[in-house]
Amino acid sequence: MNRFWGFVKKEFYHIFRDARTMIILFGIPIAQLLLFGTVITNEIKDAHIAIYDQSKDEVTQEITTKLLSSGYFVLDQYLESTADIEAIFKKGKVREVLVFEAGFAQSLEKEGKAKVQVIADASDPNVGKLLANYTSGIINDYMLKEMGEMQLPMQIKPEVRMYYNEGLESVHMFVPGIMAMILMLISAMMTSISITREKELGTMEILLVSPLRPVQIILGKVAPYLGLSIINAVVILLIGHWVFGVPIAGSWVLLMLESILFILMALCLGILISTMAKTQMVAMFISMIALMLPTILLSGFIFPIENMPVPLQILSHAMPPRWFIVILKNIMLKGTGLLYVWKETLILLGMAVLFTAIAVKKFKTRLE
Amino acid sequence: MKTPVISVKNLVKKFGSFVANDHLTFDVYRGEIFGFLGANGAGKTTAMRILCGLSAPTSGELMVGGYDVYSQTEQIKRNIGYMSQKFSLYEDMTIAENIRFYGGIYGLSVKERKAKEEVLLSKLSLQGERDKLIASLPLGWKQKLAFSVALLHDPQIIFLDEPTGGVDPITRRQFWDFIYEASADGKTIFVTTHYMDEAEYCDRVSIMVDGRIAALDTPEKLKKQFEAADMNEVFLKLARKAKATE
Numbered sequence: 001m002n003r004f005w006g007f008v009k010k011e012f013y014h015i016f017r018d019a020r021t022m023i024i025l026f027g028i029p030i031a032q033l034l035l036f037g038t039v040i041t042n043e044i045k046d047a048h049i050a051i052y053d054q055s056k057d058e059v060t061q062e063i064t065t066k067l068l069s070s071g072y073f074v075l076d077q078y079l080e081s082t083a084d085i086e087a088i089f090k091k092g093k094v095r096e097v098l099v100f101e102a103g104f105a106q107s108l109e110k111e112g113k114a115k116v117q118v119i120a121d122a123s124d125p126n127v128g129k130l131l132a133n134y135t136s137g138i139i140n141d142y143m144l145k146e147m148g149e150m151q152l153p154m155q156i157k158p159e160v161r162m163y164y165n166e167g168l169e170s171v172h173m174f175v176p177g178i179m180a181m182i183l184m185l186i187s188a189m190m191t192s193i194s195i196t197r198e199k200e201l202g203t204m205e206i207l208l209v210s211p212l213r214p215v216q217i218i219l220g221k222v223a224p225y226l227g228l229s230i231i232n233a234v235v236i237l238l239i240g241h242w243v244f245g246v247p248i249a250g251s252w253v254l255l256m257l258e259s260i261l262f263i264l265m266a267l268c269l270g271i272l273i274s275t276m277a278k279t280q281m282v283a284m285f286i287s288m289i290a291l292m293l294p295t296i297l298l299s300g301f302i303f304p305i306e307n308m309p310v311p312l313q314i315l316s317h318a319m320p321p322r323w324f325i326v327i328l329k330n331i332m333l334k335g336t337g338l339l340y341v342w343k344e345t346l347i348l349l350g351m352a353v354l355f356t357a358i359a360v361k362k363f364k365t366r367l368e
Numbered sequence: 369m370k371t372p373v374i375s376v377k378n379l380v381k382k383f384g385s386f387v388a389n390d391h392l393t394f395d396v397y398r399g400e401i402f403g404f405l406g407a408n409g410a411g412k413t414t415a416m417r418i419l420c421g422l423s424a425p426t427s428g429e430l431m432v433g434g435y436d437v438y439s440q441t442e443q444i445k446r447n448i449g450y451m452s453q454k455f456s457l458y459e460d461m462t463i464a465e466n467i468r469f470y471g472g473i474y475g476l477s478v479k480e481r482k483a484k485e486e487v488l489l490s491k492l493s494l495q496g497e498r499d500k501l502i503a504s505l506p507l508g509w510k511q512k513l514a515f516s517v518a519l520l521h522d523p524q525i526i527f528l529d530e531p532t533g534g535v536d537p538i539t540r541r542q543f544w545d546f547i548y549e550a551s552a553d554g555k556t557i558f559v560t561t562h563y564m565d566e567a568e569y570c571d572r573v574s575i576m577v578d579g580r581i582a583a584l585d586t587p588e589k590l591k592k593q594f595e596a597a598d599m600n601e602v603f604l605k606l607a608r609k610a611k612a613t614e
Contacts, residue, residue, distance in 0.1 A: 006472030010461065017460045202454025209420050209450040209527075210473045211442065 003212065007220035014194065015224060024190065029182040029232050030239065036178050037171045037244050044072050044130050049096045050088050052079035055104035063116070066142050067098075072134050089121055096120045096131045164333040172247075175240035176328035177301030180262070180321035182236060184295050187229045187263050189287035191270030195221055196283040199274075214363060222267050229266075233259040249335025258331065258341070261348050262324045268355035269320075275362035295321045323347045370397040372431075373525055373556045374419060379428035381414055388414040390579040392428070396525075401547060401557040403570030407607065410576040412560050413529065419558070420450055420527055433524045446474070449518035453530035456514050459503040463494060466502060467517060474521035481520075488516050508539035515546055519555070526550065528559040532566065544569050564600040573599070575606055582606045 015021050049067070053060050067073050076094045079085060088094045099117040101107070108114040118135050122128035165172050195218075198204040207217050237255070240246040248255065269291070277283035296302060298312060299321035305313055316322050323344040330336045338345065372395035381389040388411045396402045406412040417423040419432055421441040430437035433447040457466045467488065471481035489495045492512060502510060511531065518526060528547075532540045544566070551557050551571075559570070567573050567587060574584040583590055583606060587599055596602045 003473055003475060006469055010458070010465075010469045013461050013465060014458070201459075202452050203456055203458065205422065205452050205454075206450060206456045207473070208422055209445060209448065210470075211445045211475065212473050 004216060004220055007212070007216070008223050011194070011221060011224045014197075015228070021190070025186060025228055025232070029186070029236060032182060033175070033178050033236055033239055034243075036174050037240075044127065044134060046074045047072060047095045047127075047131055048076040048093050049073045049098065049131075050076050050079050050085075050094045052082070052085065052097060052099045054102040055100045057103075057105035059105040059108060059114075060100045063100075063139060063142055064098075067135065067138055070134075070138055072131075085119060089119075094121070095127065096135065098135070169245070171240075171244040172333060173329075174301075175236070175244060175246045176325050176332060177299065177321075179233065179236045179240070179259075179328060180299060180324045181292070181295050181301065183229055183233060183259070183263055184266050184291055184321060185287075186232060187225055187266030188270040188273065188291055189284065191222055191225050191267055192273035192277065192283040192287055193280050194225075195271065195274035196277050196280050200279055218271060218363075222271065225270075226260075226263060226267060229263040230256075230260060233263070246332060248332050250331035250337065254338060255328075255331050258324070258327050258345065258348075261345065261352070262320070265320055265348050265352035265355065268352050268359060272355050272359040272362070275359055294319050298322070299325055301325060320348060320351050372396065373398050373400075373433055374402075374558065375429075375431040376415075376419075377429040379415065379418065379430060380426045381411075381418060381423070382426045387579050389418070389425075392581055394574055394581060394584055396556060396558060398524075398556055399551055399554050401551050401559065401569070401571045403567050403573040404558060404560045404576070405564075405567055405573055405603065406560075406576030411579040412576050415576075416527055416529060416558070416560060420448060421445055446521070447524045449521070449523035449526040451514050451518045451526070451528050451531055453533045455507075455510055457502045457510060457517065460501065462499045462501055463489070463505075463513065464498040466513075467520065470517050470520055476521060484520055488520070492516060507535060508542065511535060511539070511543055512546060515543070519550060523555070525556045525558060528557065530560055530562060532561065532563065540566070564598065564603055567599040567603075575603060577606055582609075 015025065051064060053064070064075075068075055073096075076088070079088065079097065082099075085097050085099070088097065097119045099119065101115045101117075104114045104116070116139065118132050120128040120132045195204075198207065198221075204217075208214065212220075233256070237248065241248055270287075273283055273286050273290075277286055298305075298308075298316040299319050300316065301321065305316050305322070308316065327341045327344045327348075330341050334340075374394075374396035376395070377393050379389050379392040380387070390411075392415060404412050404416065414423065418425045418437065419430070421432075421437065421444050425437065432444045435441075435443040435447070437444065458469070461469065464485065467485050468481065471484065476484065485498075486495075489498055492509075494509075494513070497505075502513075505513070515528075515531065532543055535543065540563070547557055547559070547569075559566075561567065570587065572584065572586050573590060574581050575590075576582065583593070583602070585593070590596075590602050591598065594602045594605050596605060
């Protein structure tokens, strides 16, 4: 046991004395969390719009006020002709133009309908779609309130509630994703790099010649990263909870146990990578390309899995973070217990066992 | 009466169909400096790895320090020291930390280790530098320190895999003084090297060519046998003979 602690201590010297390692371990996770949490957002705030009001009556005024007071839109300017529309879009600042037809209020009153044209800048299609949806939502809302007085013959009124994320805060979705990504990065990449470093320096030979068993060497290399990853997981959860207001509805204990399971799985993956890579560079590239990109692209972290082509959907089943993100969302947002995530938990457990088995086999063949 | 510390009979090591070690048979005696020479790819590193327990032999009878290579690797590991051509101390740790770490993995008690640390540092006159990072030391010092650390747990046998690669001649000479001293203490030294002048320093030398031991004797006898002025010539003659028979 003493031997083991000596080994772990040595590992901490390596970690604490290398500025790069320290930055990857502690700087990057926090920076990433803050960046993703604040930069990536699916909401619209203060989008610049222009209005070409050919009618300038009471109703168009009311609609305009309602739009501008929603917080989503800021009025850039009023336009005076159709030709201005194209020109103002080309300047780039204005994202949407509203055109009220002439005699808006009149025709609404007489014929029961009036036209407003919504023109959005779809050079960024998602933003364009969102803006158009928001606008028609606000106009519909106005209509319903006005029409309420007029008594329509029939009316279906959907009442929508967004369960588990009432405010549709995108950060609630990103925190679990970032957590999966960071734990993957630290656990898998850092262990694989630190093991291949010993190979590169030739100290691995010395360790293998010593009375330490290969299992002890591996455990000694992995233990510090297990500890640091757990600390990181806690820091991420705390920042997510206190800074971004992500709820943690379920049990903290279950959340931590699941995180530790995921970390262990990633560590096994790191060991597996180190048995394949001869140099730190190779280990880093494998970790980056084989782990980071799929984590970001295929885990459902940013892009919904349901929208992917079928082959990629199938491939996403093999991505450990996919299951971890499901677990995290369930526990954090829905507050569910193990009963609802046992399947995902078993999958992660199975992956950990599989990676360990392959790594052990590879390690043995390397020693012949 | 000389007692063999390493005894190898008919060692064969195959990688697939490639035969790296083809029926090697030799003994190494207590206190001896045994030179293990050969061109790159002749199979000397493979044989050395097998003796250290890093790799399993395909067949043959092997005893190291009185222990069987197949079944008693654990005991063997406790009784051997190893230093490789790649530098084997941790650059980002201090001298004292390295000593503590290696003492620790060989299971030395704190008291034992502290005593050894003092002896080692005073022998190298490095008492004042114990808290210096290895990275800040000149290569010659690193090598001597690595060698001393390999001796920390009092092994019977020390394996040196091209220990003087990339070092200037004066430091090499000094390094050999260390080896002589260890051998005078009764340690057995098993050393591979590229440098033929170093072969002259060995008590006995084996020269491997294409996976076989082509010659094994004292440097004097080998020179006489091959009618050569120095070991370099012996080596060249053996290598040429191997080419001619191909």
